[in-house]
Structure formats: C-alpha cells, structure tokens
Amino acid sequence: MVLEVKNLSKQIRGKQILSNVSFSLEKGEVLALIGPNGAGKTTTIKCIINALKKDEGEVILFGKPFANEVKTRIAVVPEDRKVFRNFTAADYQRLWQGLYPAWNDAFFRDFVVRYNFNLNQKVESYSIGQRTLFLLGLALSSGAELLLLDEPTQHLDPTIRNEVIHLINQYARLGNSLLVSSHEIFELEEYATAFAIIKNGKVLYTDSIDDAKQKHRIIRRGESFKEGVVVGMIHDEILLKTYDDVGMYPKLNQIVVGYLQGKSADLILAKDLNLN
C-alpha cells in the first residue's frame, strides 16, 4: 500500500472540513478524489503532505506513519498554483533537481521543448494554464513514487488536457501511484482506476471503478427491485447498490452523481415501489 488515510479529521476556524476521511491507494493505482468545490479535497491533500496539521486520524505512506523523510518520494501540484515570485523555470528546474533524488532531467527537457516553455521567464508571469502545465511537468519529472495532483486538468485547453491525461496514465504504468483530486467527473474514467467520492468532508463511497460498476445498477423510476439500497437520483433514474441483475450497469459519472445527489424526496416513491 502506498497511501492509507484513516479517519482523517480537520477543523478550520470552527468549521469541520474533514470528518473521518478514509481511503487507500495501491502501487500503480490512480485514485480520483471526486467532489464538488469545498468538499475537502484540497484539505485532504494538504493533510497528507502535512502542509496542514491534521486534528485526528492517520496518514500512512509507504507502510509507515508520515515522516518528513518520505517527502522526497512525493510530489505535489497544489490547487492555488502558487509559485515563488522571482523564480524562473530554470530556477525551478534546479530546485526540484536538487530536492528529488529520482529527478528525470531528460523528461523535463523534452517537456519544456514540447510545450514551448521559456526557461528564463518567471513562472509567475505564465498564464494560469501554462503554470498548471509547468507544475505538472515538474511533478512528472520528479520521479516521485506518489503524485498528489490537485485539479490537474483545470485551466488546460482540451488538446493539452488529453495529453496530460495520457502522461498521467504513462506515469502510473511505470508503477507509480497518483492521487488526483477533481470535480471534472466526465474525464475521470480516462485515467482513474479507483475513486473516492467526498462531500462535506466525508467520504461517501470509495472503490475501484470496475468493482463499483459491478456493485451498482441504474433503474428507471417506478421500476421494481428485490434487494439493494437506493443510493441516489440521477434525473429520472435511480442509482441502486445491489448484486441483483436489474436495470443497467452504470457509468462512473452516474455513480458519482448518484452519491453526490443522494436520496431526494422523490425517492420515497421509488422505495415504495420496491414493495410491489
């Protein structure tokens, strides 16, 4: 196990941001931390790397409780894309090269050429999209065994977004693990192998994508079922957790929407239909 988060809780200025968050990440796995804005995804990432002190819970990295020494095996792309104000891309290259023992300079140089970065330009003067891409380039060049990417495809244009997804997949295929926070549910299946749905600081559901699809079904409103638990509504359909062979297998985004939407008043009707 590369990362295990157990019962992580965090309060900020009296507000409960995380409440007993638990999930795990295997070697070579890409785990998508999915949730709406303000769900607690960024706080989770900050607590994992100890940029923010957790109140309760455990973060186990590479089989041991968090220790600063493991930070050379972890690279982060933060959500705010904050960079050192006077640092050029070349300064960043030197900094990361010095900090990460497994730094891959050849990859970084190719990346810089491919995306036409000026190494002598201050990174702060890049557009937000360029900065996102540059920070991703640093993380992918770090050789770190675990990447924590906070909304890595946000601010990127569609072509580059596809290329980034390809690079993420490539990085995972090398045996590395990635935790990717995102609220872009439609692109998740392109890179994630597992996911955790987080809302209001709580993990609603976590599983591998394949297993999650096996365990859920989509039924039409009014359609009856024998066994299972109603998870939530997706427009005129209902997401059901069941091993019964009813309805259709869901897509990942339907599972996510079902969990995030939850049970609404309309579902009471559907539940009643269960008895028919």
Place this chain on the structure above:
Amino acid sequence: MKAPLMPDFVNKMELFLQIELKEKMGRIFIFLVLLFVPGFSVKTIAIFFLSASMLPADIKNRRDEALYFLPFSRKELYLYNLGFLLLLVLVSSIITQALWPTTIAEKGMFIIKSINFTLAMFGVVMLCVSQGLDNIGWPFIIVLLDALLGSIGRALINPYSWISFTNQGSILFAFVFAAIICFAGYWIYLKNGGEL
C-alpha cells in the same frame, strides 16, 4: 538522465537559501549593509528586520505552504533560517570588529551580544507568527517591553536586566534566556505544524 543528487542537509539548506535570497534580495541586501555598521543599536535594527523578513514573513503572508509542499520539514526550515541569520551576524560582527579600534574583550563581547540578540529576536518573531500575529508590530512591542523592563532600576535590584536580550546585564544569563526564547519559537512552530 542525470545522476541523482542526494538532498543532504547542506544541499537542502543551500536550496532553501536560494529561494529566500531570490525572493527577498532587495530587503535582505539593505539589512545586510546595516549589519556592517559598527554600533550595536544599528545592528539590532538590522537583525530585527532580517529576522522578520525571512521565514516569518512567508508564514505571515501565507506563502510558507509552497515550502511545505516541497521536501522540506518545518524543523529544517527553522534551522536553515536561524543558521543563515547567525552566520550573517557572526561574519558581519567579526569583520566590523576587526576594523574597529576596541579591545579584544570588547570585540568578543560585541559578537556574543549580537548572537544573543539574534537568537532571541528570531525566537520572538517565530513565536509571534506561529500564534497568528504579525512579524513586525508585535515583535517590536516585545522588544520595547524587554528594553523597558531591562532598564528599570539598577542591575542589582532588577534581575530582568541580566537576562534581557536588549540590555544583556549578564552575557551568560542573557544567552540562556535568548536560547530559551529561540527554542520556544522552534517548539511552537513545530507543534503547530504537527511535527511534534
């Protein structure tokens, strides 16, 4: 692929200082010049602002998070910062004292007093920012209070004047007090960051 570099203590300290110097070159240069003024009062002003301008300024302006995302621990950041400050103060003190017409004992005393003040000042600023206070105003009030408390009455009837980091009635006691403040700053900073 380039041969991997082992990020040891010195290498990481150098990298951290590159960040600090690159980010705050202007400010640091001005205070560095002031450090070379021979008088103790001017030196204390330079030490005060230098202490406040480095890591404490990052914490106060919430720019420290960028450092925690990198393979730096709070312990390392504190020690690198303090080490850099002490080095600057020591070197500048030795140079200025070498050129100043005073006795060896006076030169030695000046250097130790400067070191004591640096330890206390950095500790005070770190204590303030770790408690969510600012890096200039509150430390300035504390320096004023220290100076005030240390100057009340004669040294014999005011034990605080022995340990005061501005007065330094007793070099040894002042050193112990400064070291305690410095350690308190370190402890609180690490404690708040979940490293203790």
